[in-house]
Amino acid sequence: MQLIPAGVDVVGRDGRAWLNDNPQAIVRAFNSSGVELPIDIEHATEHKAPKGEPAPAVAWVKQLETRDGGSIWGLVAWNREGDALVTSKQYRYLSPVFYFEKDTRRISRLTSVGLTNKPNLELKALNQRQTQEESPMDEALLAALGLAPGATVEQAINAINQLKANEQKAVNQQQTPDLNKFVPRSDYDKAINRAQSAELEIKKQQEKALNAEIETLIDKALKDGVITPASVEYHKSCCRQEKGLELFKQFIQQAPKVVKEVDNFDKPPQGSSDQLSAEDKAACQFLGLTEEEFKSNK
Structure with a gap:
């Protein structure tokens, strides 16, 4: 609903005038307060509530925004009583209450809104009948729904229902994912653990086989007399290096005999x-x- 008319100069029917050169400041003041504005009957919030008399709200302004010319509009949520008063046309107009600076008369923030039949400001009346041509659907909304300008309400509703269906489909897919593409995390973790355990076991077996082969070659080299006991650990270390085993095999095939009888190493002179x-x-x-x-x- 329109709460403050367009224009920098806001002039009432009673001749009073105010300045609305910074409408965004009014919106910011509303947002920073964190409190919705009450819509009452004939400004009961301002006149009756301070006296302790009942001043019930018939609606609440939940959001504010500025539009062309600096006008300020509010998103209104009516309660049952307010809806009945408006639809039965008992009240036709809104009358905003606002604070303003005394010296500049600049409007600073809204405090409440009253239903009235004697408005002071030139605001759009409640219950104004509008046809589809007079109040076309918001083009930004149609664009968001993927519809062309001038789409009907029925087309918009169908587009919204399709979005809801797609959302539900996405939720269902998330809850029951395709097992050809996804697996439960617990199963994935188990598979990874099994793979890592198998890899460690294979590595142990390979290490064991390598050590056995190295021992066999070292023993043979000792018996053949091509290495001495003092160099055993050195040759074992070399064999464990990359390509070390192959190089040691080539070495013992070509190395000269340096010890005649290895058995004598362990015998006293x-x-x-x-x-x-x-x-x-x-x-x-x-x-x-x-x-x-x-x-x-x-």
Whole structure:
């Protein structure tokens, strides 16, 4: 409903005048208050309520907005009594109550609205009969519904019902999703856990097989005398590196024999202490020493 007419100068039938050069400020004041404006009968809120007399509202202004020319309109929700008063045409007009600055007479905010049959301001009357041509449907609403300008009310209702049906369909799909595309989270988590467990088990088995193969090759290399016990851990570490096992296989196939009898490594030296064991001789080769030099430093 129109609450303040268009125009910067608001002039009443009784000759009083006010300034409405900042209608947005009036809307902001309403929004910041967080309180809906009461619509009563003949300004009972302003005249009777301060005296403790009943001043019931027959409707409430729930929202305000500005329109062309700075006019201010309110979204009105009527109660049963107010609806009866308006539809029976007992009251035809609205009369706003507002605060204004004394020096500039600038309207600052609305406080209430009264049903009256003697309005002071030039506002649109209640119960004005309008045809479809006189009050066409809002083009923005039609555009939002995907309808062309000039669409009928029936077409708009059909479009709204289709939106509701689509919304319900989307809700149903969300509640019962396509199992070809989605799985329950609990099932997904179980599958992931099983996959991770299987991956760990495979990794353990691969590690076990690798260690077994390395041990076999190391043992054979020791028996063949191509490596010494002192270098076992070094060769094991190399075998565990990327491509290390293949490189070790190539090495033991081409490496010269550095120890004659590996079994002698674990046996105490025989005969004179001046005689070198097989392990001592292997050490001589690695260190680049003659047997005499080794003996003198032994």
